[in-house]
Amino acid sequence: MGTENTSAPPRAQSAPADNPTRTRRHGGGIVHENTRHTTRFVVIGNHLVQHKELSLLAIGLSCHLQSLPTGAGADIKSLAARFPEGPTRIAAALRELEAHGYLRRERHRTQTGRIVTRTVSCNQPHADRRREPADTGCPPAKRTPPPQRRTVQKALPAVPQPSSTAPALLQTAIDLLATLRRHDPRLLLSATDTAHLVPGVAAWLERGVAPSAVRHALTTGLPDEPLRRPAALLAHRLTDRLPPPPPFGTPSAAGPPPRHPLQNCEGCDRGFRAPYPENRCRDCRAASHP
Structure with missing residues (x-):
């Protein structure tokens, strides 16, 4: 019973798992058949x-x-x-x-x-410094840091200039620009941007365009994306959509009409406005002078 059977084949020795010649000896694994691409x-x-x-x-x-x-x-x-x-x-x-x-x-x-x-x-991505690069089994590639770029703020486009600098006209333009954010929060302007755009709005007003029409031209049809430079967009619209001047002899919208003092008519006791003191309103004066 203790005699060894010499006719039995020896037991096969298993190769270690990390033996790279194992698949070659047994015919397994991948084999490449490459053709050069041109x-x-x-x-x-x-x-x-x-x-x-x-x-x-x-x-x-x-x-x-x-x-x-x-x-x-x-x-x-x-x-x-x-x-x-x-x-x-x-x-x-x-x-x-x-x-x-x-x-x-x-x-x-x-x-x-x-x-x-x-x-x-990117066929060769740059390593992210905020985390350790993944182990890809490849040697690290030589990378050169990207050049530092300075961000230069571009100047705002030029706007039309009015022929009149009446304080009432400029104040109306300032008030109009200040209310644009009520129609679109993206049109919140700084004091510097407002000062640059005021002459352009005044040029529209003195050409007989009503403030509501100027506001509609500036706020209608804006893009849906965030506005990076709303003042530049408004400056472009003020220049690109500037209407022609009114015909000769047409009163311009240089400012709001004057408000005359309120008076009471001695004939009908009705309130009316006049640039100078009057005892009677227009209707009473017309009735007394048929």
Whole structure:
């Protein structure tokens, strides 16, 4: 019973789990059959396709975005129409790519004043200094810090200048600009912006435009997006929509009409206004002089 059976085959020795030659010896694992691309290809880094924190959907979506030409639709609606995953899963994958620096979404204003969203796909994202970079198994890439940009506030566009600087005219323009925020809270103006816009509003008023009409021209049809520089928009409208001057001989709206003192008629005891003292109103004077 203690005799060893020499005819039995020896027991196979299992290779350790970290033995890289195990799959080669047993014929398993992946084998690459590569053909060199000469057209219609995009270079994808291993730091993305072997990322240890991104989901498979996020990795595949980033590869698709990097293959798109500039200007192609990359919003959730366009991607949901292209792929079967649906807007909810695509939105979650986009947030993953944003969190790891492979995607940025920036808002830009076009020449027509419209706000559009631009999607920036990064094939080599910059490391976020606020958190430790994920271990992707790749050596760190050399990165140069972005140049520091100074934000220079642009001057407001020029506005029309009135021919008259009557205090009543300028005060009416100031009051009009101060009430614009009641119609749209985004039109809250600083004292400096108001002083710049007052001559433009006064130019409208002296051309016979009623204050209500000026207010309507400045507050109607504003874009739905937040106004970064409301004073610049108002200055553009004051210049671009300036009406022509009134015909020769038409009284201008240089200021409110004067209010004459109130008097009582000695004939009918009715109150009336006149620029100088009168004993009787216009009707009583007309009756006494048929």
